[in-house]
Amino acid sequence: MAQHFLLNSKAKTLSTLRIARLSDEEAFAFLCELRWGGQEQVVCPKCGVQHKAYFISTRKQWRCKHCKHTFSITSGTIFANHKLPLQTYLYAIALFVNAVKGISACQLSRDLCVQYKTAFALSHKIRESLMVQRALFPLQGEIHIDGTYVHAAPRPKNKKSERVDRRLKANSNPNKRAVLVMRERYSAEETAKNPLCVGAKKTLTFPILSENTDTVKKLATAYIAPNSRIHADENAAYDELMVRYDLHRVNHQKEYRSDEGITNNLAESYFSRFKRMYYGQVHKMSNIYLDNYANEVAYREDTRRLDNFTIFKDITNKCLATSSDNHWKGYWQGHHRQVERLVM
Structure with missing residues (x-):
């Protein structure tokens, strides 16, 4: 049996200890x-x-x-007017890269020995660089599309007599949001040329209010090339996609994989990592920054076959290429983002 890529020595080319020991001149x-x-x-x-x-x-x-x-x-970059040493920023990026299921601001503040607010702003600056630099080109070929909900149910009351039916829309959490994901699969030709090119090739994520027909149709029209092959589940929100696309469905109430081989596994694998970051790492995602968290997981999924030093250099490059004029400019002066990035 072939060894998994992540267990291969070629995948582990970044040492956080080595980054932490960089001198001022080396950094x-x-x-x-x-x-x-x-x-x-x-x-x-x-x-x-x-x-x-x-x-x-x-x-x-x-x-x-x-x-x-x-x-x-760092002038003109997302780290402009920095107060911490350069080694600290490089070490933070290295920790960010090696935490394959995400890293919380609390853990980052302990590792860097800085205040929580400093670690929170720093981690989100890194996420913002991934957001700014992502390419929103039309997906084509085989596309897996699905949605998942976050903050879905309110906390139940202690007394059973005081609990409400959380399945009803009137009793749902007002902060309930959905994340829609579209993932393009590598073609058979690309896989034949490079064995590492398997599974998903490109991932796009969109925070939405609900998984409905109008939103799905709007996003599919904008980001999926016509006549592409789309794999979706039994949700009625995807019914109208059959007009412009080659739509294939799998009914998850009956099976995970149809007899014809139709699955939605690329989208489900994304949600698997997303929920592990949600429940196992950050524990809480504000709706204001939901797009940053969702896109971070998309980036991690798209680079899962690269060695960690290549990912480290890529993220550092993205931070240096991201303008200082962004939503995190003036964070210490209280200029916080107030509006959600939602696709309506």
Whole structure:
């Protein structure tokens, strides 16, 4: 029996201990290499010109020869105006990468020895970089689509006589939300070329109010190419997809896999990891940040066959490529996100 990829030594190329032991110069050089390819030719975040700027060695900063703007390695990125050492941010990303089912802000605050609010903002900045950099191109080929609910039921009363029927819509939790997932499968040709290209190829997630026909039709039209093969369950919300797509159904009340081989397993495997992060790690997801959590799991699923150092470099690159002008700018001054990202 072949060894599972994650048990292979080639999959374990990142050591958090090694990252934690980086010196100031090593951490600085590593970020320069990822962002600009070195310390010689840098790009001014203000005017965008790549050149050999004046380097202020005492402050680890550059001064642009064109616009005279002074900038650092994190200027214009999601870590702009940072207060922690660079090693701390790299170590936080390494912990984030190796926690395959997610990491809570409480655990991150203990590992980094920082306040909870610092760890919460830092972990969400990493999630925001994954959100900004995701590609929303139309999916094609075989697509598995499904939805799951979070915060579905209110906490029952202590006394049985005071409990209500939680199946009724009137007694449902007002914070109840759904996450719709679409997953494209690798084609047989791609799998033949690379044995690691199996299962899901690309995952898109959308926080919605409910799994209904209008929302499903709207999202499918926007993000799935016409005439694609769609696998869905028996939910009536997917009935109208048969007009534009090759729709196949599996009735989960009777079976997980139909006699014709129809399954919805790619979507179910996503929900498996999502619920493990929900119940086993973070324990609580605010609806305001539900899209960040859902997209984080989508990213982890899409990169599950990559070694962890490659994922580490990719996430660090995404953080350096994400503009400082985002929803987490001014978090310490109380500028918190107030509105949910919902697809209506």
